[in-house]
Amino acid sequence: MARWEPNAAQRLAVAALELFDERGYDHTTVLDIAQRAGLAKSTFFRHFQEKREVLFGEDPLTGPLVAGITAAPAAATPLEAVAQGLDALGQEVFTPARHPFVARRRSVIDAHDDLQEREALKGLHLTASLTRALTDRGVAALTAEVAAQLGALALKTAYERWSGAGGTEEFGALARRVLGEVEAAASGL
Amino acid sequence: MARWEPNAAQRLAVAALELFDERGYDHTTVLDIAQRAGLAKSTFFRHFQEKREVLFGEDPLTGPLVAGITAAPAAATPLEAVAQGLDALGQEVFTPARHPFVARRRSVIDAHDDLQEREALKGLHLTASLTRALTDRGVAALTAEVAAQLGALALKTAYERWSGAGGTEEFGALARRVLGEVEAAASGL
Numbered sequence: 440m441a442r443w444e445p446n447a448a449q450r451l452a453v454a455a456l457e458l459f460d461e462r463g464y465d466h467t468t469v470l471d472i473a474q475r476a477g478l479a480k481s482t483f484f485r486h487f488q489e490k491r492e493v494l495f496g497e498d499p500l501t502g503p504l505v506a507g508i509t510a511a512p513a514a515a516t517p518l519e520a521v522a523q524g525l526d527a528l529g530q531e532v533f534t535p536a537r538h539p540f541v542a543r544r545r546s547v548i549d550a551h552d553d554l555q556e557r558e559a560l561k562g563l564h565l566t567a568s569l570t571r572a573l574t575d576r577g578v579a580a581l582t583a584e585v586a587a588q589l590g591a592l593a594l595k596t597a598y599e600r601w602s603g604a605g606g607t608e609e610f611g612a613l614a615r616r617v618l619g620e621v622e623a624a625a626s627g628l
Numbered sequence: 629m630a631r632w633e634p635n636a637a638q639r640l641a642v643a644a645l646e647l648f649d650e651r652g653y654d655h656t657t658v659l660d661i662a663q664r665a666g667l668a669k670s671t672f673f674r675h676f677q678e679k680r681e682v683l684f685g686e687d688p689l690t691g692p693l694v695a696g697i698t699a700a701p702a703a704a705t706p707l708e709a710v711a712q713g714l715d716a717l718g719q720e721v722f723t724p725a726r727h728p729f730v731a732r733r734r735s736v737i738d739a740h741d742d743l744q745e746r747e748a749l750k751g752l753h754l755t756a757s758l759t760r761a762l763t764d765r766g767v768a769a770l771t772a773e774v775a776a777q778l779g780a781l782a783l784k785t786a787y788e789r790w791s792g793a794g795g796t797e798e799f800g801a802l803a804r805r806v807l808g809e810v811e812a813a814a815s816g817l
Contacts, residue, residue, distance in 0.1 A: 516817060517817055518817045556749055559749065559752050560745055560748065560749065563748050563752070579813075581785070581809055581810065581813050582813040582816070582817070584781055584785075584813075585778065585781065585810055585813040585814050585817065586813075586817055588777045588778065588781055589774065589777070589814070589817070592773055592774065592777055596770070596773075620770055621770065621774055622817065624768075624770050624771040624773075624774040624775075625774050625778070625814040625815065625817070626814065626815045626817075627771070628705060628706055628707050628771070628774065628775055628778070628811065628814070628815075
């Protein structure tokens with residue numbers, strides 16, 4: 440019987456990103472990753488279907504983002520609700536401790552067109568979840584779509600700035616500022 | 629030597645959509661498509677790499693959309709420039725004559741998750757082209773991104789309404805109205 444390995448998925452993901460950084464994504468095998476993590480290759484395949492899944496297997500963003508939007512006061516505007524979702528991402532996902540991991544993951548993805556496409560598709564699913572979280576609050580359909588598009592743009596822009604910098608600025612504060620810039624641009628069109 | 633077949637790509641695309649409609653996408657082969665179009669299978673492969681490319685081989689939208697934006701008067705706001713791009717789509721792509729083709733293509737894509745993903749990725753490339761067309765007009769980067777997102781949302785919504793209805797309404801007029809709704813939603817957030 441397979442031995443239970445605590446935190447195996449996370450250890451594999453960290454090992455994979457180290458190796459992608461050192462050797463490049465194309466020159467890293469699943470066996471390399473398992474060995475670096477001190478785990479068996481079979482353990483890798485209990486957690487991920489293929490090498491690429493180390494980067495895309497989990498979706499850590501949708502849950503906190505939707506929960507933050509849902510928890511916003513009933514009187515909050517759509518964009519205020521989105522801002523609370525972005526705050527939740529700063530508390531749970533884009534934390535200082537996770538900054539090196541996030542920055543490495545991004546640099547691997549940016550270097551490969553097919554990984555970028557996959558990431559872009561994830562972004563579309565996230566935008567759809569944002570829209571649903573807003574319509575669930577009673578926001579009208581088209582308004583929810585507009586707010587979700589602007590929220591997704593703010594999230595992407597804040598993520599790029601945060602992961603590209605040292606990670607010292609709190610993500611939630613940064614994302615709220617970017618959302619304000621996006622809102623100002625939208626109302627001045 | 630291969631005989632030159634006039635309009636082969638378009639005949640193949642029309643035949644393919646007829647068959648997808650009658651038999652389903654999964655139950656239509658490249659040979660079926662070529663035979664329906666009265667062409668050889670080899671002619672199909674001179675125009676398309678695989679069956680799916682009949683739906684995605686050409687990108688008829690980016691050219692007219694970008695040209696319309698570029699041709700807008702220098703004093704036009706970003707969204708006015710986008711509206712001129714949408715007008716161009718109504719004149720060149722979403723015409724009454726092409727309505728049956730567009731509606732059929734959409735129903736095939738809507739029925740298949742992988743085709744929907746491919747269509748969504750095309751939408752992302754289109755949005756990126758929109759952004760570039762606006763920055764080329766001197767629009768600031770974030771403003772261009774916001775206007776491109778709103779323009780892409782208006783285009784998608786107008787396309788869904790136009791292809792879902794009888795196609796009697798002029799696409800450009802419909803798209804301008806939707807863009808106005810999107811703009812109103814954005815400024816009232």
